[in-house]
Amino acid sequence: MTGLSVRDLVVRYEGPGRGWTTAVDRVDLDVADGEVLALLGPSGSGKSSLLRAVAGLEPPAAGSVTWSGRDVTSVPVHRRGFGLMFQDGQLFPHRSVAGNVAYGLVMAEVPRAERGRRVELLLETVGLAGYGSRAVSTLSGGQAQRVALARALAPAPQLLLLDEPLSALDRGLREHLTGELHDVLRSTGTTALYVTHDHDEAFTVADRVAVMVDGRLAQVDSPGRLWHAPVSREVAAFLGYGPFLAAEVRGDAAHTLLGPVPVREPIAGPVVVGVGPSALQVVTGEGWTGGDDLDVPVVATRFVRGRTEVDVTLPDGSAATAVAPGATAVADRAQVRLDPDAAVVVPA
Protein backbone atom coordinates (compact mmCIF):
# COMPACT_ATOMS: atom_id res chain seq x y z
CA MET A 1 0.00 0.00 0.00
CA THR A 2 1.50 3.32 -1.04
CA GLY A 3 0.11 6.82 -0.73
CA LEU A 4 -2.43 8.22 1.68
CA SER A 5 -5.51 6.36 2.88
CA VAL A 6 -8.17 7.97 5.00
CA ARG A 7 -10.88 5.66 6.31
CA ASP A 8 -14.15 6.50 8.03
CA LEU A 9 -12.66 9.70 9.39
CA VAL A 10 -14.74 11.83 11.74
CA VAL A 11 -13.77 15.24 13.14
CA ARG A 12 -16.05 16.88 15.69
CA TYR A 13 -15.90 20.14 17.60
CA GLU A 14 -17.67 20.90 20.81
CA GLY A 15 -20.09 23.77 20.24
CA PRO A 16 -20.19 26.93 22.37
CA GLY A 17 -23.42 25.71 24.00
CA ARG A 18 -24.54 22.12 24.06
CA GLY A 19 -24.00 19.86 21.12
CA TRP A 20 -21.24 19.13 18.67
CA THR A 21 -20.44 20.16 15.11
CA THR A 22 -19.48 17.26 12.86
CA ALA A 23 -17.00 18.92 10.49
CA VAL A 24 -15.82 15.70 8.80
CA ASP A 25 -18.43 12.98 8.53
CA ARG A 26 -17.08 9.45 7.90
CA VAL A 27 -14.81 10.34 5.01
CA ASP A 28 -12.94 7.77 2.91
CA LEU A 29 -10.21 9.16 0.67
CA ASP A 30 -7.16 7.79 -1.16
CA VAL A 31 -4.33 9.83 -2.62
CA ALA A 32 -1.91 7.81 -4.74
CA ASP A 33 1.84 8.22 -4.51
CA GLY A 34 2.84 11.29 -6.55
CA GLU A 35 -0.76 12.39 -7.01
CA VAL A 36 -2.04 15.92 -6.34
CA LEU A 37 -5.57 15.86 -4.97
CA ALA A 38 -7.52 19.07 -4.44
CA LEU A 39 -10.14 19.25 -1.72
CA LEU A 40 -12.69 21.68 -3.04
CA GLY A 41 -15.81 22.90 -1.29
CA PRO A 42 -17.70 25.89 0.04
CA SER A 43 -16.72 27.68 3.21
CA GLY A 44 -17.44 25.57 6.30
CA SER A 45 -17.68 22.28 4.38
CA GLY A 46 -14.89 20.73 6.46
CA LYS A 47 -11.89 20.92 4.12
CA SER A 48 -9.46 22.38 6.65
CA SER A 49 -10.66 20.00 9.34
CA LEU A 50 -9.95 17.01 7.09
CA LEU A 51 -6.51 18.36 6.18
CA ARG A 52 -5.69 19.11 9.80
CA ALA A 53 -6.67 15.61 10.84
CA VAL A 54 -4.40 14.16 8.13
CA ALA A 55 -1.60 16.43 9.35
CA GLY A 56 -2.09 15.37 12.94
CA LEU A 57 -3.15 18.84 14.10
CA GLU A 58 -6.69 17.72 14.91
CA PRO A 59 -7.41 14.45 16.73
CA PRO A 60 -10.14 12.54 14.87
CA ALA A 61 -13.17 11.32 16.81
CA ALA A 62 -13.10 8.14 14.73
CA GLY A 63 -11.43 6.58 11.72
CA SER A 64 -7.85 6.23 10.56
CA VAL A 65 -5.11 7.92 8.55
CA THR A 66 -2.60 5.62 6.87
CA TRP A 67 0.52 6.63 4.95
CA SER A 68 2.38 4.01 2.88
CA GLY A 69 0.59 1.24 4.75
CA ARG A 70 1.53 2.63 8.18
CA ASP A 71 -1.26 3.75 10.49
CA VAL A 72 -0.29 7.27 11.62
CA THR A 73 -3.60 8.18 13.29
CA SER A 74 -1.97 8.60 16.68
CA VAL A 75 1.48 9.68 15.49
CA PRO A 76 2.19 13.31 16.53
CA VAL A 77 2.36 15.95 13.80
CA HIS A 78 6.17 16.39 13.76
CA ARG A 79 6.72 12.63 13.44
CA ARG A 80 4.53 12.13 10.38
CA GLY A 81 7.10 13.50 7.93
CA PHE A 82 4.44 15.59 6.17
CA GLY A 83 5.03 19.15 4.93
CA LEU A 84 2.55 21.91 5.71
CA MET A 85 1.78 25.17 3.99
CA PHE A 86 -0.95 27.58 4.98
CA GLN A 87 -2.66 30.67 3.59
CA ASP A 88 -0.31 32.91 5.49
CA GLY A 89 3.06 31.25 5.00
CA GLN A 90 4.27 32.72 8.31
CA LEU A 91 7.93 33.06 7.46
CA PHE A 92 10.39 33.58 10.27
CA PRO A 93 10.76 37.37 10.16
CA HIS A 94 14.32 37.51 11.48
CA ARG A 95 15.78 35.02 9.06
CA SER A 96 16.81 35.68 5.49
CA VAL A 97 15.02 34.03 2.58
CA ALA A 98 17.69 31.30 2.51
CA GLY A 99 17.47 30.92 6.29
CA ASN A 100 13.74 30.32 6.00
CA VAL A 101 14.08 27.75 3.22
CA ALA A 102 16.92 25.97 5.06
CA TYR A 103 14.95 25.67 8.30
CA GLY A 104 13.68 22.10 7.80
CA LEU A 105 17.09 21.01 6.52
CA VAL A 106 18.81 22.30 9.66
CA MET A 107 16.27 20.41 11.75
CA ALA A 108 17.00 17.27 9.73
CA GLU A 109 20.76 17.83 10.30
CA VAL A 110 21.54 17.98 6.60
CA PRO A 111 25.23 18.99 6.21
CA ARG A 112 25.82 22.68 5.50
CA ALA A 113 27.19 22.37 1.94
CA GLU A 114 24.36 20.06 0.87
CA ARG A 115 21.92 22.47 2.52
CA GLY A 116 23.24 25.41 0.51
CA ARG A 117 22.91 23.52 -2.75
CA ARG A 118 19.38 22.43 -1.95
CA VAL A 119 18.26 25.92 -0.93
CA GLU A 120 19.59 27.35 -4.16
CA LEU A 121 17.89 24.69 -6.24
CA LEU A 122 14.57 25.27 -4.48
CA LEU A 123 14.74 29.04 -4.84
CA GLU A 124 15.33 28.48 -8.52
CA THR A 125 12.37 26.08 -8.67
CA VAL A 126 10.01 28.70 -7.23
CA GLY A 127 11.43 31.45 -9.45
CA LEU A 128 13.43 33.26 -6.77
CA ALA A 129 17.02 32.47 -7.76
CA GLY A 130 19.35 35.02 -6.21
CA TYR A 131 16.93 36.04 -3.43
CA GLY A 132 18.66 33.98 -0.72
CA SER A 133 20.20 36.87 1.21
CA ARG A 134 17.09 39.11 1.12
CA ALA A 135 15.30 39.91 4.36
CA VAL A 136 11.80 38.42 4.25
CA SER A 137 10.35 41.81 5.27
CA THR A 138 11.35 43.16 1.84
CA LEU A 139 9.33 40.57 -0.13
CA SER A 140 5.99 41.05 -1.84
CA GLY A 141 3.07 38.83 -0.80
CA GLY A 142 3.56 36.55 -3.79
CA GLN A 143 7.29 36.24 -3.23
CA ALA A 144 6.73 35.45 0.44
CA GLN A 145 4.31 32.63 -0.46
CA ARG A 146 6.88 31.23 -2.90
CA VAL A 147 9.47 31.23 -0.12
CA ALA A 148 6.94 29.45 2.10
CA LEU A 149 6.48 26.85 -0.65
CA ALA A 150 10.25 26.38 -1.04
CA ARG A 151 10.53 26.01 2.74
CA ALA A 152 7.75 23.39 2.78
CA LEU A 153 9.38 21.46 -0.09
CA ALA A 154 12.95 21.65 1.26
CA PRO A 155 12.89 18.54 3.46
CA ALA A 156 11.33 16.66 0.48
CA PRO A 157 8.23 15.73 2.48
CA GLN A 158 6.51 12.47 1.55
CA LEU A 159 3.20 14.30 1.58
CA LEU A 160 2.63 18.04 1.29
CA LEU A 161 -0.54 19.45 2.84
CA LEU A 162 -1.54 22.86 1.54
CA ASP A 163 -4.43 24.86 3.01
CA GLU A 164 -5.53 27.72 0.75
CA PRO A 165 -1.87 28.56 0.04
CA LEU A 166 -2.70 31.31 -2.46
CA SER A 167 -5.98 32.74 -1.24
CA ALA A 168 -4.42 35.83 0.34
CA LEU A 169 -3.05 36.93 -3.04
CA ASP A 170 -4.75 38.98 -5.71
CA ARG A 171 -6.36 37.24 -8.66
CA GLY A 172 -3.66 37.74 -11.29
CA LEU A 173 -0.87 36.57 -9.02
CA ARG A 174 -2.97 33.67 -7.80
CA GLU A 175 -3.58 32.45 -11.34
CA HIS A 176 0.10 32.76 -12.18
CA LEU A 177 1.27 30.97 -9.03
CA THR A 178 -1.35 28.25 -9.43
CA GLY A 179 0.29 27.29 -12.72
CA GLU A 180 3.74 27.40 -11.15
CA LEU A 181 2.62 25.34 -8.19
CA HIS A 182 1.30 22.70 -10.57
CA ASP A 183 4.69 22.53 -12.29
CA VAL A 184 6.67 22.47 -9.04
CA LEU A 185 4.56 19.68 -7.53
CA ARG A 186 4.91 17.62 -10.72
CA SER A 187 8.64 18.22 -11.18
CA THR A 188 9.36 17.27 -7.57
CA GLY A 189 7.00 14.27 -7.72
CA THR A 190 5.35 15.48 -4.52
CA THR A 191 2.19 13.81 -3.28
CA ALA A 192 -0.13 16.60 -2.17
CA LEU A 193 -3.47 17.36 -0.63
CA TYR A 194 -4.50 20.87 -1.62
CA VAL A 195 -7.40 22.66 0.07
CA THR A 196 -9.13 25.42 -1.86
CA HIS A 197 -12.58 26.90 -2.35
CA ASP A 198 -11.67 28.10 -5.87
CA HIS A 199 -12.51 25.63 -8.63
CA ASP A 200 -10.21 27.17 -11.22
CA GLU A 201 -7.36 26.71 -8.79
CA ALA A 202 -8.37 23.13 -8.00
CA PHE A 203 -8.74 22.23 -11.69
CA THR A 204 -5.35 23.74 -12.57
CA VAL A 205 -3.35 22.20 -9.78
CA ALA A 206 -4.86 18.76 -9.27
CA ASP A 207 -4.90 15.33 -10.90
CA ARG A 208 -8.15 14.63 -9.11
CA VAL A 209 -10.59 16.85 -7.27
CA ALA A 210 -12.66 15.86 -4.23
CA VAL A 211 -15.74 18.02 -3.76
CA MET A 212 -16.65 18.35 -0.10
CA VAL A 213 -20.14 19.35 1.01
CA ASP A 214 -21.31 19.34 4.63
CA GLY A 215 -18.45 17.21 5.88
CA ARG A 216 -18.83 14.53 3.20
CA LEU A 217 -17.13 13.91 -0.13
CA ALA A 218 -19.82 14.40 -2.75
CA GLN A 219 -17.61 13.39 -5.71
CA VAL A 220 -13.97 12.50 -6.31
CA ASP A 221 -12.96 12.62 -9.97
CA SER A 222 -10.54 13.99 -12.54
CA PRO A 223 -11.16 17.66 -13.37
CA GLY A 224 -12.54 16.70 -16.78
CA ARG A 225 -14.98 14.14 -15.48
CA LEU A 226 -16.05 16.34 -12.61
CA TRP A 227 -16.82 19.15 -15.01
CA HIS A 228 -18.61 17.06 -17.64
CA ALA A 229 -20.37 14.61 -15.35
CA PRO A 230 -21.15 16.09 -11.94
CA VAL A 231 -23.02 13.43 -9.97
CA SER A 232 -25.58 15.73 -8.40
CA ARG A 233 -27.27 19.07 -8.74
CA GLU A 234 -25.42 20.16 -5.61
CA VAL A 235 -22.01 19.46 -7.13
CA ALA A 236 -23.02 21.04 -10.45
CA ALA A 237 -24.27 24.19 -8.70
CA PHE A 238 -21.04 24.47 -6.74
CA LEU A 239 -19.05 24.24 -9.99
CA GLY A 240 -21.03 27.17 -11.40
CA TYR A 241 -23.80 25.45 -13.36
CA GLY A 242 -27.18 27.13 -13.24
CA PRO A 243 -30.01 27.75 -13.67
CA PHE A 244 -31.36 24.19 -13.70
CA LEU A 245 -33.99 23.64 -16.39
CA ALA A 246 -36.87 21.19 -16.19
CA ALA A 247 -36.14 18.34 -18.58
CA GLU A 248 -37.66 15.15 -19.88
CA VAL A 249 -35.52 12.29 -21.14
CA ARG A 250 -36.58 10.87 -24.51
CA GLY A 251 -34.13 8.58 -26.26
CA ASP A 252 -30.59 9.76 -25.61
CA ALA A 253 -31.41 13.39 -24.91
CA ALA A 254 -32.94 15.46 -22.13
CA HIS A 255 -35.39 17.90 -23.68
CA THR A 256 -35.63 21.40 -22.23
CA LEU A 257 -37.28 24.66 -23.23
CA LEU A 258 -33.98 25.50 -24.95
CA GLY A 259 -33.79 22.25 -26.89
CA PRO A 260 -32.20 18.83 -26.35
CA VAL A 261 -29.07 18.12 -24.31
CA PRO A 262 -27.28 14.78 -24.75
CA VAL A 263 -27.52 12.34 -21.84
CA ARG A 264 -23.91 11.17 -21.55
CA GLU A 265 -24.44 8.66 -18.76
CA PRO A 266 -27.70 6.94 -17.90
CA ILE A 267 -29.47 8.46 -14.88
CA ALA A 268 -32.31 6.71 -13.11
CA GLY A 269 -35.29 8.89 -12.19
CA PRO A 270 -36.13 12.49 -13.01
CA VAL A 271 -33.43 14.84 -14.29
CA VAL A 272 -32.74 18.56 -14.67
CA VAL A 273 -30.31 20.29 -17.01
CA GLY A 274 -27.65 22.58 -15.55
CA VAL A 275 -26.72 25.47 -17.81
CA GLY A 276 -22.91 25.89 -17.87
CA PRO A 277 -21.28 29.28 -17.29
CA SER A 278 -20.88 29.99 -21.03
CA ALA A 279 -23.55 27.62 -22.33
CA LEU A 280 -26.11 30.28 -23.14
CA GLN A 281 -25.11 32.43 -26.07
CA VAL A 282 -26.62 35.58 -27.48
CA VAL A 283 -27.44 35.02 -31.15
CA THR A 284 -26.91 38.13 -33.21
CA GLY A 285 -27.94 39.21 -36.72
CA GLU A 286 -28.38 36.46 -39.28
CA GLY A 287 -27.43 33.76 -36.76
CA TRP A 288 -31.04 33.77 -35.61
CA THR A 289 -32.78 30.67 -36.93
CA GLY A 290 -35.77 30.29 -34.65
CA GLY A 291 -35.73 26.57 -33.81
CA ASP A 292 -34.82 26.08 -30.17
CA ASP A 293 -33.52 29.64 -29.78
CA LEU A 294 -35.57 31.84 -27.48
CA ASP A 295 -36.35 35.54 -27.56
CA VAL A 296 -36.16 36.71 -23.93
CA PRO A 297 -36.22 39.95 -21.92
CA VAL A 298 -32.89 41.44 -20.83
CA VAL A 299 -32.46 42.44 -17.19
CA ALA A 300 -28.89 43.78 -17.24
CA THR A 301 -25.72 43.74 -19.29
CA ARG A 302 -22.07 44.16 -18.37
CA PHE A 303 -18.69 43.96 -20.06
CA VAL A 304 -16.47 41.45 -18.24
CA ARG A 305 -13.07 40.07 -19.25
CA GLY A 306 -13.44 40.99 -22.90
CA ARG A 307 -16.99 39.78 -23.44
CA THR A 308 -20.53 40.91 -22.81
CA GLU A 309 -22.62 39.15 -20.18
CA VAL A 310 -26.36 39.54 -20.49
CA ASP A 311 -28.70 38.68 -17.63
CA VAL A 312 -32.01 37.42 -18.99
CA THR A 313 -35.22 35.90 -17.70
CA LEU A 314 -36.18 32.58 -19.29
CA PRO A 315 -39.84 31.71 -20.03
CA ASP A 316 -39.91 29.41 -16.97
CA GLY A 317 -39.07 32.46 -14.82
CA SER A 318 -35.47 31.44 -14.06
CA ALA A 319 -32.66 33.95 -14.18
CA ALA A 320 -29.80 33.08 -16.53
CA THR A 321 -26.73 34.76 -17.98
CA ALA A 322 -25.99 34.66 -21.70
CA VAL A 323 -22.67 35.64 -23.24
CA ALA A 324 -21.82 37.55 -26.37
CA PRO A 325 -18.36 38.10 -27.87
CA GLY A 326 -16.62 41.44 -27.33
CA ALA A 327 -18.64 44.54 -26.60
CA THR A 328 -21.95 43.56 -28.15
CA ALA A 329 -24.77 46.12 -28.03
CA VAL A 330 -27.84 44.45 -26.52
CA ALA A 331 -31.27 46.09 -26.34
CA ASP A 332 -34.17 45.18 -24.06
CA ARG A 333 -34.62 41.75 -25.61
CA ALA A 334 -32.10 39.17 -26.78
CA GLN A 335 -32.18 35.93 -28.72
CA VAL A 336 -30.42 33.19 -26.83
CA ARG A 337 -29.30 29.69 -27.71
CA LEU A 338 -28.14 26.83 -25.49
CA ASP A 339 -24.90 25.09 -26.45
CA PRO A 340 -25.91 21.52 -25.54
CA ASP A 341 -22.28 20.46 -25.06
CA ALA A 342 -21.81 23.07 -22.34
CA ALA A 343 -24.80 21.90 -20.30
CA VAL A 344 -25.06 18.86 -18.03
CA VAL A 345 -27.85 16.46 -17.18
CA VAL A 346 -28.04 15.67 -13.45
CA PRO A 347 -30.55 13.98 -11.15
CA ALA A 348 -33.38 16.38 -10.25
Ligand SMILES: Nc1ncnc2c1ncn2[C@@H]1O[C@H](COP(=O)(O)OP(=O)(O)OP(=O)(O)O)[C@@H](O)[C@H]1O
Ligand atom coordinates in the same frame (compact mmCIF):
# COMPACT_ATOMS: atom_id res chain seq x y z
N1 LIG B 1 -11.88 24.91 16.29
C1 LIG B 1 -13.17 24.80 15.99
N2 LIG B 1 -14.13 24.79 16.95
C2 LIG B 1 -15.44 24.67 16.65
N3 LIG B 1 -15.91 24.52 15.40
C3 LIG B 1 -15.02 24.52 14.38
C4 LIG B 1 -13.62 24.65 14.62
N4 LIG B 1 -12.98 24.63 13.42
C5 LIG B 1 -13.95 24.48 12.49
N5 LIG B 1 -15.17 24.41 13.05
C6 LIG B 1 -16.47 24.20 12.36
O1 LIG B 1 -16.36 23.03 11.57
C7 LIG B 1 -16.96 23.20 10.29
C8 LIG B 1 -15.93 22.96 9.20
O2 LIG B 1 -14.94 23.96 9.27
P1 LIG B 1 -13.63 23.94 8.35
O3 LIG B 1 -12.76 25.06 8.73
O4 LIG B 1 -13.06 22.57 8.35
O5 LIG B 1 -14.28 24.20 6.91
P2 LIG B 1 -13.61 24.71 5.56
O6 LIG B 1 -14.31 23.98 4.48
O7 LIG B 1 -12.15 24.57 5.65
O8 LIG B 1 -14.03 26.23 5.55
P3 LIG B 1 -13.23 27.52 4.97
O9 LIG B 1 -13.13 27.34 3.49
O10 LIG B 1 -14.13 28.64 5.35
O11 LIG B 1 -11.91 27.54 5.67
C9 LIG B 1 -17.55 24.60 10.30
O12 LIG B 1 -18.90 24.50 10.66
C10 LIG B 1 -16.75 25.32 11.38
O13 LIG B 1 -17.52 26.33 11.97
